[in-house]
Amino acid sequence: MFFLFFSFCFFFFFFFLLSTYDHHVKDKTTILVFIIIAVSFWWKWRTHKREKKIITTMTNKKGKKILKLTREDDMIEDDIKLEELPLYDFEKLAIATNNFDINNKLGQGGFGLVYKGNLLNGQEIAIKRLSRASNQGYEEFINEVRVISKLQHRNLVRLYGCCIEGEEKILIYEYMPNLSLDAFIFGSAKQELLDWRKRFNIIDGIARGLLYLHRDSRLKIIHRDLKASNILLDKDLNPKISDFGMARIFCGNEAQANTLRVVGTYGYMSPEYAMQGQFSEKSDVFSFGVLLLEIISGRRNTEFYHHEEAISLLGFAWKLWMEDNLITMIEPTIYESCYQQEILRCIEVGLLCVQEFVNDRPNISTIISMLNGAIVDLPSPKEPGFVGRPYEKNIDSSQQNLDKYSINSVTFTTIIAR
Incomplete structure (x- = not known):
């Protein structure tokens, strides 16, 4: 209340001063500049005081x-x-x-x-x-x-x-001695250190971390920036989700929220979040699906070329699914393993996670049951989001992921939610 009263008095005084000198000062630029400078200093002081009060x-x-x-x-x-x-x-x-x-x-x-x-x-x-x-x-x-x-x-x-x-x-x-997952799975000699059992353990661990965030913790958390560089690996290559700067806490029975400030990373954001600012558990599920497919293929979702007849890893996976040729997608270092059926099953789960419509995607507890074979018969996936059309131009990527230890490479885009 004090700030509101102070603001009103402050602006009233200077507008009164401006009108008083209307007939005597031909050029009112000096007064206007003074007002702007004064307001700037006041705002800086107010922000500083607010910050001091927030953190004690x-x-x-x-x-x-x-x-x-x-x-x-x-x-x-x-x-x-x-x-x-x-x-x-x-x-x-x-x-x-x-x-x-x-x-x-x-x-x-x-x-x-x-x-x-x-x-x-x-x-x-x-x-x-x-x-x-x-x-x-x-x-x-x-x-x-x-x-x-x-x-x-x-x-x-x-x-x-x-x-x-x-x-x-x-x-x-x-401290995580093995740094982040992206250092292992994308074009690195370290790829060979991750056999299929280690990769499956990483996939399962990420899913269980999400289950805790979405269902088992006393606060329901939506991460909003799940990606390979935000998965850290300990000395035994066990995964740990990191970087909660973009996370949102859901209260009570809240299932979905909207925002005009879309934050996240190009290639991992779900269609409803990137285009409409809507996020929920299912937007994290979409990001998990992208990450799962990246772990199996060893390729980034965003690094595809037109000669591959796909604009993304999701498009490539969907094309192979339609051709009944998913085995082509498996990263060479795990291609010859004796777990091909399990790998193909995981690719199918990944495709279920990245379906375009929110209600088509499974929740994270169902995903864990699918991954571990508790659910035997999987539904046929529908077309993923963003397949067959370019990514939205109003989502500016800052995907210069130089980080090996989870620092956000994020997109800040202001949109009008529809």
């Missing part, structure tokens, strides 16, 4: 500094309990990374860099440092803190804490 620090009963988010944050729904998260000292993180030495860099994305760090007690950590030069990332930082600090599952990356000092905003995660 306190000391718990054990004398340890912790982070607390306040109700000033308009992203926090009223019925969600706020969590406390351990705070790390920036000086200790600088020591752990040798002053953020480039040699400790694990990856890079739109919001900053990720470094490997070694704490004084010998613990290895991954440090995501929000770039101070980036105009994006603050809301994603807050969102990740609120979402992932509430989650505990063997197939989700663990957030240890964060650091907020001055303009520094840093997230601290468990």
Whole structure:
């Protein structure tokens, strides 16, 4: 209320001043410029104050500094309990990374860099440092803190804490020695390290992580940016879903939501989300289907050429399905395995996940039953989304995935939901 009252008084005063000098000042440019500058400074001050109120620090009963988010944050729904998260000292993180030495860099994305760090007690950590030069990332930082600090599952990356000092905003995660899945499956010599059993374990682990997010956690979470670079692999190549900066919490019986701010990665977004801003469990299912087909084929959904008679991996898989020739899609290093029928079954499940219409796609619990053979007779998939037509031109890709440790390579597109 104070800000509204202050705003009204502020603008009333300057418009009154402008009208007062109407007959005496021929050129009102100076006054207009002054008003613009004053408003800019006021807005910057207001934003700074809001940020300070959103993020606060306190000391718990054990004398340890912790982070607390306040109700000033308009992203926090009223019925969600706020969590406390351990705070790390920036000086200790600088020591752990040798002053953020480039040699400790694990990856890079739109919001900053990720470094490997070694704490004084010998613990290895991954440090995501929000770039101070980036105009994006603050809301994603807050969102990740609120979402992932509430989650505990063997197939989700663990957030240890964060650091907020001055303009520094840093997230601290468990370190994944094998980095991200995309480093293994796309045109790398590491492809040979992933036999079919390891690939199936990764597919199954991702599905079980999604099941926890959608059904088993106390909060229903829609990830919205599931992709190969956001799947991290531990020392035993077990998968962990990471990067919850774009995630949304669903409350109560909420099943679907709309947004005018479509965020995600080119090639993984479902048709209803990319074109209408609608997202739900089934939009994550679509992304999972794309990821499943990429793991089996060893090819990115977005890297196809016209001479292959397909505009995407989905189009290629659909073409092979119609020709009853899915075996052609299998990546060479697992082609000769003795599990071809199981692999073909998984491709069929992937096609069921990427069907164009939401209601045609199975939910994640059904997908797990299909993958593990609990459901024997699978329905015939219908045509995937985006097949037979180019991707929407209003979705600008920033798919320059240089990251080996989950930093968002995302698309920000403002659309009018239909």
